[in-house]
Amino acid sequence: MVNRLICLVAGVIALGSGLANAHGSHSSDDQPQSDDWATRHMMEEHHIEGFDAPSFFTMHDYDSSGVWTTDEVRQTYGMDDESNNGVSESRKTEAIRQVFDLFDRDNTGFISRDAWLKAVAEGVRLPDLGFGPGHHGDLEYEYEIHHFEKFHGEDATEEELTHPEDIEHFRLHDELEDAQMRLDQLEQMQVVVGNIPAKFRRN
Template sequence: MGLLSEPVAGRDIELVGEHAMQQNNLAIPPMGPDRCKHCKRAYTREHLDNCLAKAWYVYLLCFERIFFFLTLQLTMVAKLFGLAAGLLVLGGIANAHGSHSSDQPPSDDWATRHMIEEHHIEAFDPPSFFILHDYDSSGTWTHDEVRKTYGLNDQSNAAVSEDKKQDAVRTVFALFDPGNTGFITRDDWLQGIAAGKRLPDLGFGPGHHGDIEYEYEIHHFEKYHGDDTTEADLTHPEDIEHFKQHDEEEDAALRLEKLEQMQVVVGNIPQKFRRNM
């Protein structure tokens, strides 16, 4: 029987090949220091090269499969995060483009709602509320001032009838003008509050009483934009409507300026007095 060539370096042992032993009906010796624990074959340099190559191939194959499954899992996680982020963005857009009419259920303390939504103030006292809404600093609230505070002059309540608006003002005066003087003084207000009276929610919203610039700033720009917002970012319907109002005001001012420069305003001449105009 021939010997297997090139035994492992450092070993001076003659190793008999497995095939030769099988041909001679010899039992394969048990795995020991001279046999590979993986394939049970005798150690030779050729065997080591083949065995290690196969082992590396198996390891690489396993690594490839593990990498594939990890990539698949990461892809699924990324898609889930993307979906969640998309839903949040859509929700934010829906809120930004939705109505700012503040359709909320009536509140027993309308003044608190008004201060939070219209002035972004949560902590205040009755005297400061009175002074803030005493627009001419006269020390009293008039019918016009209460009407303004409740936002009855705002465009959002343009469809409300005049009778309903007057009824709303009378309701407030019935609470805080016990002497029926036609005015609500600071003392009337403070005494009413001390007695447990509150401004009622009459169903006309939070009380928009600022100009168009103030209302746009406090109800939209501060909520959905920031100091670093550029003109290109102002694409919400509220932004477009706001700038449209500015354009209309500028156009109206230009028309008025032209009319003032005319010696005769043709539009003011009755039709029966016009000839060839």
């Protein structure tokens, strides 16, 4: 029973990740590929127009290690977002290799900050690999950036949050909270030894 509930929670969370990408129109996903993908990414996913190479690197160095790993490049491009579920793993691996070919010229297996800055100074840019603008935020972030900020604003009241995206977002919140409460209750229940099949009991 506990395992089933854990699976339910995981499923709802996975649904949330996909649902987050439904907030707002996301019509920009259909835009033509760009030679300056980083600028598109920063504008659409972070609402930042002015940035430099060091700040871009730091923002996407998710573990603050000073290097980009293959997983971090994958995350930045939003390859695990629901919108890219139909893309094969081999295509994603090839896309990551393309980025590393541009910025990891010494074949170290990671992209250092210095290597990034050097390549950018030489005019190298992150390519548009066809994965959209790089949806890599959680449920809350994607809802805020792609719907709430566009259609509501900081002064919005709860009564004004009536768009289908708002209703679905808060419905999902309720489902997550209910599932977590049921899981917490199950974890607090004592084990009834009599319910354990004899073959699994200690003698």
